[in-house]
Amino acid sequence: MRIDNPFSRVLHVDLDTGLSRVLRFGARSEHLGGSGLAAALYAEYGLPDAPALDPRQPLIFAVGPLTGFFPLMSKVVCGFRSPYTGEWAESHAGGRLALSLRFAGYDALMITGAARTLSALAVGARSVDVHDVPYLRGADVFSTGKHLRRFGKTSSGHRSCIRIGPAGENGVGYACINVDSFRHFGRLGAGSVMGAKNLKGIVVMGDGVYELPESKAYPKLMRDLFKDVTATDKMKKYHDLGTPANLLALNELKALPWNNLQKTTDERIDGISGETFAERFLLRQTACAGCPVGCIHIGLLRQQFASDHEFLYKQVSYDYEPIFAQGSMIGITSAADVLALLDETEKLGLDCMSAGVALAWVAEALEKGAVTEAETIVPIRFGEAQGFLEALRHIAMGSNEFYRALGAGTLKAADAYGGAEYACVLGQEMAGYATGEVFFVAQAYGFRHSHLDTGGYSWDQSAKDNDARKAVDFLVDDEYKRTLINSMVSCMFARASYGPERIAECLESLGLGDVAANLSTAGRNMQNLRWSLKCRTGFDVHAVRIPKRFTEVVTWKGGIDMAYMEELRGMYAQEILRMASQADS
Incomplete structure (x- = not known):
């Protein structure tokens, strides 16, 4: 081909x-x-x-x-x-x-x-x-x-x-x-x-073939890009400790969610730090096909049977987001317990982030009396892995009415049973960045309700003032650049190597000059089309909820600036409607 x-x-x-x-x-x-x-x-x-x-x-x-x-x-x-x-x-x-x-x-x-x-x-x-x-x-x-x-x-x-x-x-x-x-x-x-x-x-x-381009530009560009991602420090973080390196840093910044976001730092972080995983559990590293970096970290989990002399060895992949969701978010401070939870989540076919954040809400709801063990079937308490292990199975199987509601989403369960004010949901169960107003708005309103829609969390950490116009302009432009990358389709870790100009150069080298020439226009059009489809299938910017828990967060910057967050919400909602209408016009 x-x-x-x-x-x-x-x-x-x-x-x-x-x-x-x-x-x-x-x-x-x-x-x-x-x-x-x-x-x-x-x-x-x-x-x-x-x-x-x-x-x-x-x-x-x-x-x-x-x-x-x-x-x-x-x-x-x-x-x-x-x-x-x-x-x-x-x-x-x-x-x-x-x-x-x-x-x-x-x-x-x-x-x-x-x-x-x-x-x-x-x-x-x-x-x-x-x-x-x-x-x-x-x-x-x-x-x-x-x-x-x-x-x-x-x-x-x-x-x-x-x-x-x-x-x-x-x-x-x-x-x-x-x-x-x-x-x-x-x-x-x-x-x-x-x-x-x-x-x-x-x-x-993949039992066919495809032809490599005959242009002289392609092999040189390929070598340059390969060198860029292997002979520089751009990918060092992802190869070495991997994204779990974020745990200590975010905990220090008071931006790591703990115990259903009731706090943003905890002195017990060493038990689940990236360094602990690497020193005690890292078995090997591997990579996606076509990637020379090797960011996939595989931990070795050893589980003992009833007999003192029989063990089961399992290979479990781990990253920052899984460790946050099934570690700090539910109060687990043992790396071995995190791996056991991730292994069970994997077998059941659940999203580890949503499952972990959902169970964090359950643990707090039990503490506060919004639900009882009549609903949860098993005791679910922060820091106790066994209850969470059993609850994962109940979610996957829809064991009773409560777990069927929880399996539809944390807010749906909270609306039915109470406790919506501490449901950590931003469009879907939150990602692990309690960095502040821009990230909370970016995930709640973002196209995929994902921390990878934009760099909202990085804006929170780097912006010197609370300028909503600058922040929203950044979110829209950053999403556009990510739309280009996600249309190529690159790993997001390589975004520093694949800016719009470099993407156009790559397309040219493959004989796709017409695609390169229209890259900017097509990128904006596809950004708009995605928003149009999302709105046409039910997304209502005026119905977006940011639960009360997110207004109570305290980070290294202090408390949440509610006026700033509301201004962000209004401006970003209008930008989304503008993009959607451009695709429909």
Whole structure:
């Protein structure tokens, strides 16, 4: 397959009929790829008036024009209608999936309909097969992966295996899709979209070829970029301690959420610091396909059986956000306990951040009497891992009415049982940055309700004054630059290496001069289109809630400036409406 064609090559699989077709979709110079391509596909094939879990809704996996050609162009955008919010959503993941799609010859895989029985989809350059796997119903993520790897053995080196656990089958609002064991489409419920399609897993076999560009500019640019990310300090943090290096720093800044954000620092941080994980538990490091950095840190968890002489050894990936969500946020100060919780979360197919923050709310709600053990089934207390382990299973299985409500989202449970004022939800369960007003507004209103929508947390730490206009202008422009990166599709860690000018240079070297020439216009248009789709599928900027707990936070700067935060809210809401209206005009 050649990359320098004007259209995107999209494989559409209809699970209702079992039929597939290859679409020549859109102009690459208009939608770019990745995030833009996913949005353009939903604009064409999505059903704005149908619910998120209607099987007819498309589930889209898209790569970009730079995938496979440059270092750290290793991510896939999963586009879907979120069962958590009801809105158009994205989640991003690495692993081997991006290169597998590239070698299979597709810019995107789009799935509609539902299989007649629990199934697995196997996709290659010359084959599309739907396999009945009813025997995998209820199976955990790891067991499912072992079975799915039977498909496409001949292309195992270029093969990716993605799958869901019980949480996705049971429709939990924050069920994730596991990607190649250690990566995830984690947030906003993509796993439940797969579950609604009766789809347990997808195997993508990269059993084709694609041609490298013949231009003289490409090999030089490739060498320069490789050197930029390996021979400088840009990626040192991510390779060495990884993102867990943030734990000590944020705790020192009084910006690390503890005990459901009741405080922002704790002297017991050493038990779950990045240094402790590295010194006591780090087994190995690995990388997504196409990345030379190796930021994926794998911890070794040793669990003892009843017999004193029998042990089970497990490999568990960890990063900053998982450690925050299932460590400090729930009062856990033992790195081994964090790994045990993350392992259970992984098996069940839950988003670790939403699950951890949801259980932090439960622990406080129990303390305050909003719920009792009649609802929680097990005692859930800050700092006690066993109760949280059992509660994770109850969320995934929807064991009773309370856990079914909690599985739909913390605020939904809080609205039903009380305690909404201390539900740590900003569009979805918060990320681990209690840095202040700009971050809180950025996540509550942001497109993915994610800390990766913009650098709001960095603005909080670097801004010298509370100028709402400057902050909102930064959020909008930073999101635009990230839209470009997410349309290519790069790892966000490489954003310092892939500014708009460098992206255009990369496109030129691949023979995509028309895409490079229209990059700025297309980027703004795709930013606007994403907002238009989000608003058309239910996002109401006037209904956004920032619970009271966020107004009580005290950081290194002091308390929250409520007037400043309200000004930010109003300005950012207007900018979102402006962008959405530009796409609709």
